[in-house]
Amino acid sequence: MAPIISINSLSKTYSNGFTALDNVSFDIEEGEILALLGPNGAGKTTLISIICGITNPSGGQVTVSGHDVVTEFRKTRGEIGLVPQELTTDMFETVFNTVSFSRGLHGKKPDPAYIDQVLKDLSLFEKRDNTLRELSGGMKRRVLIAKALSHQPRILFLDEPTAGVDVALRKDMWQLVERLRKTGVTIILTTHYIEEAQGIADRVGIINRGKLLLVEEKNALMRKLGRKQLTIELLEPIDAIPKSLDSYSLTLGEGGKELVYDYDLGSGDGEIARLLLAIDSANLRFEDVSTRQTSLEDIFVSLIGEAA
Numbered sequence: 001m002a003p004i005i006s007i008n009s010l011s012k013t014y015s016n017g018f019t020a021l022d023n024v025s026f027d028i029e030e031g032e033i034l035a036l037l038g039p040n041g042a043g044k045t046t047l048i049s050i051i052c053g054i055t056n057p058s059g060g061q062v063t064v065s066g067h068d069v070v071t072e073f074r075k076t077r078g079e080i081g082l083v084p085q086e087l088t089t090d091m092f093e094t095v096f097n098t099v100s101f102s103r104g105l106h107g108k109k110p111d112p113a114y115i116d117q118v119l120k121d122l123s124l125f126e127k128r129d130n131t132l133r134e135l136s137g138g139m140k141r142r143v144l145i146a147k148a149l150s151h152q153p154r155i156l157f158l159d160e161p162t163a164g165v166d167v168a169l170r171k172d173m174w175q176l177v178e179r180l181r182k183t184g185v186t187i188i189l190t191t192h193y194i195e196e197a198q199g200i201a202d203r204v205g206i207i208n209r210g211k212l213l214l215v216e217e218k219n220a221l222m223r224k225l226g227r228k229q230l231t232i233e234l235l236e237p238i239d240a241i242p243k244s245l246d247s248y249s250l251t252l253g254e255g256g257k258e259l260v261y262d263y264d265l266g267s268g269d270g271e272i273a274r275l276l277l278a279i280d281s282a283n284l285r286f287e288d289v290s291t292r293q294t295s296l297e298d299i300f301v302s303l304i305g306e307a308a
């Protein structure tokens with residue numbers, strides 16, 4: 001199946017000479033949830049803005065459903081809903097009118113029943129006749145999402161949708177993303193909450209200083225770069241790891257009271273049992289054993305660190 005979005009050798013240098021994107025290429029498949037991760041200033045918003053036709057690229061090309069985002073802007077923009085980081089809209093307008101107007105901007109016929117459904121889905125229905133300035137910050141965020149969905153887009157961009165929102169709204173947001181996924185909407189989100197990306201994304205792309213470091217299926221990424229750590233809490237502290245344990249890559253932590261063993265997720269069976277037996281044979285007594293698996297966050301931090 002042809003990708004819904006195709007990004008080829010995309011570069012962006014702003015008028016002040018700053019290069020925010022440097023030769024970025026990748027495809028986005030229809031119906032997937034892609035999380036774009038990267039530190040502040042990495043180029044995520046620039047990338048989204050180019051795909052949405054808000055910013056022009058300096059080089060390269062982006063197509064949405066086979067149409068060029070620059071030369072066929074009207075066609076491509078109609079397929080996309082964008083939830084920006086900030087609300088820029090008329091604060092004296094009502095919720096319903098704001099969302100309905102947004103639909104009209106995309107050249108779609110009015111559909112009050114659909115707009116009401118979107119408001120219900122976002123728990124905004126009770127506020128449909130309130131003006132935006134009467135809403136809380138979290139509710140204004142919901143309006144941004146309602147606006148982005150007003151014209152029934154096939155692709156939804158969420159630019160840091162949960163930054164600074166409360167737990168309830170965050171939960172609602174991810175439930176909505178799940179529901180939209182079921183209807184076949186392609187979702188691209190940027191987030192600083194990496195554990196959220198880990199929970200919800202099918203694929204993860206990591207951007208740093210305008211370069212795409214990787215884009216990969218989340219589970220494959222976790223398998224490839226994920227490691228496990230076994231911590232053995234000793235009853236008595238030791239000064240050094242006994243020689244007989246040299247064949248295991250152990251480190252000594254917590255004032256000599258912890259032996260830490262790093263291993264691959266794919267390590268063979270019996271490896272840990274052998275280690276525990278070897279520890280016992282070395283006359284070390286332990287009171288507890290715990291394991292921890294590398295999170296997407298660990299992988300992210302180590303990749304960004306390497307690229308710095």
Ligand SMILES: Nc1ncnc2c1ncn2[C@@H]1O[C@H](COP(=O)(O)OP(=O)(O)OP(=O)(O)O)[C@@H](O)[C@H]1O
Pocket residue numbers: 014015016018019020038039040041042043044045046047
């Ligand atoms: N209009 C502009 N003119 C000059 N430089 C810009 C402009 N817009 C963005 N930049 C710079 O481009 C870089 C990438 O910015 P961008 O907003 O794309 O990053 P981001 O990954 O979305 O960051 P954040 O996570 O902080 O939102 C930053 O260094 C930013 O200062």
